[in-house]
Structures are given as structure tokens and as C-alpha cells.
Amino acid sequence: MSEDLIKIRDLKVHYRTGRRLFGSGSDVRAVDGVSLDIRRGETLGLVGESGCGKSTLGRAILRLTEPTSGSISYDGEDLLSLSGGEMRRRRKRLQMIFQDPYASLDPRMTVGQIIAEPIRTFESVSRRDAESRVTRLMETVGLSPKFIRRYPHEFSGGQRQRIGIARALAVEPEFLVADEPISALDVSIQAQILNLLQDLRAEQRLTYLFISHDLRAVRHISDRIAVMYLGRVVELADARDLYDDPLMPYTQALISALPVPDPKVEARRERITLKGEIPSPLDPPEGCHFHTRCPYAVESCKRSTPQLVEIKPRHFAACSRIGPGTPDIRSV
């Protein structure tokens, strides 16, 4: 068994946004050449700001959004060469948890029906067996089985997210994409869901791709973190290393922008305030996408696209101004 469950190579997802019937519109390069490995049993965190392509990348792995080019190998099998029907069957092993527990549950189905749906899709089981599995799943995610005949609107946001998790786990998948699973929830409920996901991973030996804009949550739950900016992965490292010693100027700014719930820290820290807005993925800057906002940018950054390079052991960054001999951008 190989250590890597998923190998993504030079993956591109481009959307055409042409308004005209004929002639070319412009392409949104949502994912623009991403290569990543996801190891068996790990949680890989994927962070970035809106429009960076993190959700598109998550959906593309499950082929809920069709990639434009590149390859995704899952447990040695090339997912992009599968037919639609084969891919649907493969989704028994690859499941997804969504951000909005309000929009992702059918309001006309009971909780029991929602959780049983993937079981009935993938397996031929009797109604009674399905129901007993649903009962166990509800207990696993911390919902009382006595609510099995209730409807989604009768639950709070946190409970709905538990329903979504139970549905994703129903067919005993190996790999879960969790796309902003806690963003819509209250602070005290976020902690409950993070703990639940962590427990489930240990109990069921799951592999996660945890997508979030919340670097603090990603730092907490992930083994490794990949940072995306405008369709590209710009830094990849072990979670602690990425947080304690970010190499890319963008990652440094992202961490420094995060408000810390401690007035003493807030009072003395130097914040790297980035100038300007995130450019549109419709028309990303040439060269390094980040050069328009980077305090360290030089002429060459506008022309050449930096590759992800191993700057320190297991710590990769895409910045042409730093290298293994000169890892600190502040001193180059």
C-alpha cells in the first residue's frame, strides 16, 4: 500500500465565462496547475481567501466539477479516465461535507431518509437494515436516534452539520472532502464539530481534505497545510511549521492578519497589512500572482512564475526570491 492515497498532478479547472454565443469568452482559471499528494490517514488542510480555488479543487477531486486537464490518481487508479457511471460508484469511497448545512439537506426528507439515501444508492439493503445503520450513524455523530423522523428545519445549524456528516459517513468512505464545514456555525459549535471530525478520523481511519478560510481551525485539525492563492498552491508544510515559520510573504500576511483573542498579543504585534484587493481570477497578474500585493516583489516577479520548491525539509514554497540557502524573505 502506497503512502499517498491521492496524487494530483498539474490539475487545471478553467471555467469559460463568455457571454457571447460565438467567439471566445475569457477563462476563469479557478485551479491553475496544482500538484499535491494526500497521504493515507492524514488531514491535509487547504486554506486561502475567496476566489483562490480551494473549493473548486475539492470538488474537482470528486469530479463534482470536471477538471480541464491534469491527473488525479486515487489509490493507484486514474479518476479522470473513469466513465460517469464508474465515477459515481467510486464516490462510495470519496465523500463530501458542505459548508452550508441549510442548503445541502433536502427540506422535504426526514433525517432518516437523508442519511439512508447514500446507503440505498450504493448497496442493496433491506429497509430494516438501513434503518439500524442510520440509528448507529446518528449515535456516532452525536444525534439522538429518536429524531430520525424529524425534518432538517427542526434542527440547529450544528445539528444539521452533524446530519451532513452522518450522510457522508453512511457508506463508510475512506476519504472526505470537508468544504468550510464550520464557517456557518457559532464559535461554541465550531469546537464541537472540529472535535467530532477529529474523533471520527481516528475511529474510522479516514483521510481528510479540510478546506477553510479559517487558518486557526485548519492549524488545529491538520497534519499538513497547503496555502492557495489565485488557483495555485503557494506553500505546503507540516501544520506547525507552516504556522510558526511561514516562508511565503502571502502566508506571513495571512497569519499576521488573523486577530488573536489576547489583548496583550494584539497590542504588541506588528501586522503585515497587505495593500489592495485580491485580483480577479478572471485576469490574474502575470508571473507570480501575488506580486501586485507583495511587499518584497521585484521586477522579475512580474515575469516568471515561481514553482513550489522544497526550501526546508518537508516545507515547500513558491517564491522565486527565496531558496534553500536563503529561506528568509526578510533578509534577501
Added chain:
Amino acid sequence: MRRQEMSHSIDPMLRVTGLQTYFDTEDGVVRAVDDVSFELSKGETLGVVGESGSGKSVTGLSILRLIPSPPGRIAGGSVQFDGDDILAMPESAVRAIRGRRISMIFQDPMTSLNPFLRISTQLCEVSMLHLGHDRAAARRHAIDMLRKVGFSDPERRIDGYPHELSGGMRQRVMIAMALSCGPELLIADEPTTALDVTIQAQILELIKQLKEETGTSVMLITHDLGVVAGMADRVIVMYAGRIFESAPTAEIFASPANPYTIGLLRSVPDPTHEEGERLYQIPGTPSSASSEAAGCPFAERCGRAEAICRREQPRLTEVASGHHSYCHFAKEIYAPTRI
């Protein structure tokens, strides 16, 4: 009844006393804000923290009498602003205060900006109405305000429409509009929640800088303890329509005296944690609003709760100067910082 809470300043600009805002629903009366008292001095930033249903936004809206009625109604209390009770004024007098002396910004600027009107129209309207500007003066003022909130080319951007701007730039327009008449108080309700972190940092920095320049007081309503830590002078923590704790910012973070505040602080992931460590979690779901049931509304989720908590409502107890906690065990929980 909570007069002692006012001891920390002699002449507050805003004094909210015993505010009660109720909503009449099919399921009965929801006490969204239930007996809330606090005050705000000139130039001060007050952070109001809470989860959904805590009553923090309804408190902000009540101050400006923006509660939709029905189903909402202000059932009691007073809001003294510069000596007058806003809740007792005729509507016309409140309108003269709104946008001029007290203004408000919201989480999603797109819901407050009219998508069909140019930014210039919306910005000029405020100063023409409140400052008596003619069209030309209003336009000059609007351009100045846009420059002040960080537009590099306000002359060009002012004639655009809201949808042509990013979320961060729209929030800047809202701030320009809110500060256009030099208000004495800015109520900012989750002003950065819809924004990316790097943009959030810009907007918070902008609010801080404008506050220093103009001396405006700020009431900052947020769910994010990190935001108040960096912005507020004092903090109020709300739960189920009540103030659970209030204290100077440094004090509430160093020596919280309420189990709910302690739980909130501990449930935020700490980047210096050990690998695989579990987060502290408050069990259960936030209580949406205080019911008439006896006892503390947090009792069912509280690890510290005893029989008395389910039987009797606690009282706001002063544990140190200017530091109050709504808990039967406030004094036992409070541990002053040892320096």
C-alpha cells in the same frame, strides 16, 4: 437597579438602562434583549460579543429604534444619548439623530447599499439631508470621504455602482457614508464578518485610525473574540438576551468571571497547542433568547451549574471595579491576575 455599574465614568455619552426588546411570535414572546444596561463614554470602543441569538444585534438596532414592529417592540428601558431618551422621542427627532449623530454599519454592505443607485447619489444624499450641502458641496464632501476610507481614485469610482466594487471596497463605502456627518457614535454590527482575513485587517485598521482622528465612540458588535481583543477598550459578553459579563478588555481576557466567557475563550483553537489535542467544547446549543423559565439560561450547558442555577436567576455581581458577572458563583470563579 444597576446603578453601581455606572461608577466608572461620570458623564457617559450613551447610557442604556434596563433595555428590553421583545418579539411576538407564533410560539410566544421571545425576549431577544432582556434587561440590558451599559454605557459608553466619548471616544471609547465597546466590544459586544455573543453567538447567534444572544441579542447583540438587536441591542444595536434598539438604540436607533430600528426594530421592525411588529413583530418587535421595545418593552422597557431607556437609551440616554447626550441627556435625552431616544426611546421616548418622537420619530422625527430620532430621524435627525440617525446617520448624523449615531450611524450604523452592517455585516453585508450589499444589503445596505441600493444596487440601482450610483455611489455618488447614495453618499451625497446623507450630507445633503443632514448637513444642508448643495449638490456640488455634497459631491466634494463625498469624494473627500472616499479618499479618507482608502479609495485611490475617488473622482472616478464615485460614479460607479455598488456591484462594481469588491466586498471590502463596499464596506469602505459604507464606512464613508456612516462617518460622512461626523457622528458621535458608530455602531458597527459584524463589519468584517463577510470579508477575507487580509481585507478584515485593512477595515479594522481603518476603523481604528478614523476613530483616533475623529474621536467617535464605537460600539463594535462581533462574534469574534480576536477582533475585540485588538479593538475594544471594554467588552460586554451577551448570552440569551442578557449581559453575562462586562469588564475592561485586558481584565476580561486575563480574569474572566463567568463560565460562559471562559468556555468561549477556551473553544477558540490555540495555534500553540499540542498535536492531536481536543478542543474545549461547551456542550449543547446556544439558547436563542431568555425564556420566562426560572434559573440561569446557561445552566443546561454549564459545567459549573448547581441546583440553585436551575432554580434562581443570578444577579449581575461586581467582582472588581468595573467588572461584572451574571453568575451565582461569580466571586468564586473570579481570579484576579497576579502580576
